[in-house]
Amino acid sequence: MRAVTIAAERCVEVIDVPDPRLLGPDGAIIAVEATGICGSDLHLYHGALPPGGLHPGHEVVGTIVEVGPDVRERMVGDRVLVSAVVGCGRCRACRHGDPITCPNGGPVAFGTTGQIDGGQAEYLSVPAADLFTMTVPEGISVESAVLLTDILPTGFLGAQMAAIEPGDTVAIFGMGPVGIMALAAVQLYGPSRILAVDMVPERLARAEAMGAEPIDATGGLGAVAVLEATQGAGVNAAIEAVGLRETVTDAISSVAARGRISMVGVNIEMDFPFPMASAFFKALSFRAAFAAIPSTWANLVPLVSSGVLDLGDVVTHHLGLSEAPEAYERFDRRDDGVFKILLDPSR
Numbered sequence: 001m002r003a004v005t006i007a008a009e010r011c012v013e014v015i016d017v018p019d020p021r022l023l024g025p026d027g028a029i030i031a032v033e034a035t036g037i038c039g040s041d042l043h044l045y046h047g048a049l050p051p052g053g054l055h056p057g058h059e060v061v062g063t064i065v066e067v068g069p070d071v072r073e074r075m076v077g078d079r080v081l082v083s084a085v086v087g088c089g090r091c092r093a094c095r096h097g098d099p100i101t102c103p104n105g106g107p108v109a110f111g112t113t114g115q116i117d118g119g120q121a122e123y124l125s126v127p128a129a130d131l132f133t134m135t136v137p138e139g140i141s142v143e144s145a146v147l148l149t150d151i152l153p154t155g156f157l158g159a160q161m162a163a164i165e166p167g168d169t170v171a172i173f174g175m176g177p178v179g180i181m182a183l184a185a186v187q188l189y190g191p192s193r194i195l196a197v198d199m200v201p202e203r204l205a206r207a208e209a210m211g212a213e214p215i216d217a218t219g220g221l222g223a224v225a226v227l228e229a230t231q232g233a234g235v236n237a238a239i240e241a242v243g244l245r246e247t248v249t250d251a252i253s254s255v256a257a258r259g260r261i262s263m264v265g266v267n268i269e270m271d272f273p274f275p276m277a278s279a280f281f282k283a284l285s286f287r288a289a290f291a292a293i294p295s296t297w298a299n300l301v302p303l304v305s306s307g308v309l310d311l312g313d314v315v316t317h318h319l320g321l322s323e324a325p326e327a328y329e330r331f332d333r334r335d336d337g338v339f340k341i342l343l344d345p346s347r
């Protein structure tokens with residue numbers, strides 16, 4: 001089959017690889033219909049790769065073409081969406097839709113560490129298919145189905161961890177696809193103001209069209225601008241959806257006393273000085289996590305199908321899998337209005 005590979009920094013190719021095999025008797029093979037490129041893939045594109053590179057892709061919708069003998073609730077021909085993150089499939093956490101706290105090898109995201117191949121390919125092998133796939137519900141578009149595999153649960157987690165009270169002022173750092181999902185989710189909790197921070201004009205305009213106040217972070221001045229917009233008071237909660245050291249610090253310095261900081265951006269440095277004095281003397285709460293994706297579907301599917309959660313036109317480009325090198329380049333450049341790109345493996 002054809003699969004995308006990131007062999008080295010900024011080196012994306014589409015190559016022929018052997019078809020994937022079942023990952024155990026509870027696994028399934030999916031023929032991929034659509035697969036997204038995520039901001040997390042950009043970390044790989046920028047060089048955060050295991051030796052030898054990897055096959056990326058953790059946002060997959062497709063049709064089951066093979067199931068192992070222990071799969072009970074799915075069958076060949078089912079059209080499914082796949083959780084970006086999986087676990088062992090046997091422990092209590094996995095069985096409750098929370099592979100993030102799986103104690104048996106921890107959470108694994110497809111195509112991010114080299115442990116398990118990703119789905120920017122013609123086929124994807126999924127372990128514990130009963131737990132980590134969901135039949136695409138009636139009335140859910142392919143675009144929304146892809147969003148449910150990763151970034152919508154992530155944005156929702158961003159809002160949940162921010163513990164927003166009605167009337168709160170909330171800042172969101174990063175108006176990429178994840179930040180926009182967080183913006184949609186934050187609106188479920190009745191904030192009085194949402195300050196949307198980024199420096200890409202089209203992204204700020206998109207946030208403004210969804211009811212947020214655009215805050216230009218050009219020059220690294222996002223936190224300063226948030227403080228100005230709140231007359232120095234700061235916000236009640238800040239969501240970080242970028243993944244940079246600077247924006248973690250920005251989120252911390254933009255909240256008022258007893259503020260909550262919710263981190264969904266993946267900070268690949270994973271280790272840097274923490275502004276302990278601010279956290280301590282302002283009595284802040286700081287939460288960071290990956291989304292426990294399957295556990296969010298019961299909440300999110302009705303919100304998406306009813307239209308209560310308005311996702312806007314997040315998917316801006318449908319390209320062929322063979323165009324993956326160009327797709328990565330364009331998503332990384334963030335110009336020409338590029339937002340969410342889906343790849344179609346039939347092309």
Ligand SMILES: NC(=O)c1ccc[n+]([C@@H]2O[C@H](COP(=O)([O-])OP(=O)(O)OC[C@H]3O[C@@H](n4cnc5c(N)ncnc54)[C@H](O)[C@@H]3O)[C@@H](O)[C@H]2O)c1
Nearest residue numbers: 039040154174176177178198217242243264265266290291
């Ligand atoms: N926790 C999870 O489960 C999870 C899941 C998916 C993605 N992520 C992470 O979320 C982050 C965002 O993903 P995405 O797909 O939206 O990526 P993206 O790269 O498209 O978006 C990042 C946005 O941040 C903006 N930005 C950069 N520097 C900034 C600054 N100083 N101030 C304000 N904004 C700034 C960029 O202009 C861009 O619009 C990534 O780190 C990704 O790894 C986490």
Ligand SMILES: [Zn+2]
Nearest residue numbers: 038039040150
């Ligand atoms: Zn992702």
Ligand SMILES: [Zn+2]
Nearest residue numbers: 088091094102
């Ligand atoms: Zn487990």
